Amino acid sequence: MPDERIDTLVIGGGQAGLTMSHRLKQRGIAHLVLERRRIAERWRSERWDGLMFQFPNWSVRLPEFAFPHSDPDGFSDTASIIAFIEDYAAFVAPPIRCGVEVTKLRRDADGFLAEIAGGSITARNVVIATGPYQRPLRPDVLDGHPGLFQVHASGYKNPAQLPDGAVLVIGAGASGAQITDELVRAGRHVFLSVGRHNRLPRRYRGRDLFWWLAEMGVDATPVEQRGPSRLLPVISGAHGGHTIDFRRFAADGVTLLGRVAAACSRSRPISPATSPMATPTTRHSSGSSTTSSRPAASIIPTIPWRASACPNRRPSLRRCARSTCARSGSAA
Known part of the structure; x- marks a missing residue:
């Protein structure tokens, strides 16, 4: 027998779960919000130090609650x-229990x-408000490289x-591009x-x-209903907000590669599906792969991966003995 009964159960105490509670309260519907850790937990523990939200202040809002700011742009x-x-x-005052995980x-x-x-809850309705990227996607293509950070x-x-x-x-994407920019400014050589991505300007006609x-x-x-491409534009809110231009990255010394398809022994195949863009830099190839005399020592994945068998004679990125790999994408 369940320990509790409720009309509507909301799973997740971030902005989506709070908004749902707000609307349910307005309609007089009995409900309960369960949050496995703290309100806005991913914003607290799963964001890097220098992250700047890519949406301008004027566009940040929740129902009947304005975002306080001094600069709308x-x-x-x-x-x-x-x-x-x-x-x-605090404004919504939801019936929420933090530290309770639905297993x-x-x-x-x-x-x-x-x-x-320690128990169970029966609900006539359930709203799953955990967000689109609940679990980091950690593919196994690099599991055979124990020396790779x-x-x-x-x-x-x-x-650091x-x-x-x-x-x-x-x-x-937004995370990978902003992290790349941060690493370049810190003096790192970045691959x-x-x-696939949508390249749009940060600003147009003011x-x-x-x-x-x-x-x-x-x-x-x-x-x-948005058409064949559902990809979000690659833009940044860092340093006042600016367009992400991969050609500018290449001009600044970033080595652009195609999509990582697999990892094989001491090489990392680069899929020809996304060819690096031709730029006037000695560390860049206009073909489907790029190799450099300065091999990667750290890796940060930022998009979903799909492990594949190691194909023969595919272009690859060589790895040195001291390597580091940082994944920066969720299953966004």
Whole structure:
């Protein structure tokens, strides 16, 4: 028998779970929010020190709750976003229990049965508000390289965390691009593995990209209706907000690579599906792979990986004996 019964159970105490609680309270629907750790936990423990939110301050908002700022066109750091979510939680005052993890969820005769440590809860409705990237994607393609230092983006904090040497960043989305920029500014030589992406300007005709997307209604359009490409634009909120231009990265000394497809003994095959862009730099090839006299000593994956068999005669990135690998992508 379940220990508790509730009309609606909300799993997750981040901004999505808090917003759902806000709306349920307005409708008088009895509910309970369970958060396995703390409110806004991923913002607290799974963000790097120098992260700047890529959305301009004017666009940051939650239902009936404005984001406090002095510069509408500026960008906020992690601490400001955490404080905002905490203030919103105080405003909503949700019926929430922190430190309670749902370990299993299944249907039963009364709706759903959620198992928690030491008990269970039956709910007629369940809202899963854990976000799209609940677990870091840690592929096994590099498990055979025990001397290679690896860290996922959720565990990356700053350049000083990595051993000396070059860094391979796998994935060039918002996280990968901003981490690459940070590492370059710290004096590291960076290899950047680039997959499919949308390249759009940070600003156009004096307006931020998100202003234009909002005017076109893209932010209110379901993902399934956005056309063949659902990729988010690669832009950054760091250093006042700027366009991510991979050609500029190459000009600044970043070695651009294609998509990592597998890891084999002492080499790392680079898929020809995404060819590096041709640039006037001695450490860059215009083909589907790039090798350098300065092999990577750190790796930060930032996109989902799929392990594959080691193909023969594929272009590869050579690895030195002292290597580091940092993964920076979730299953975003």
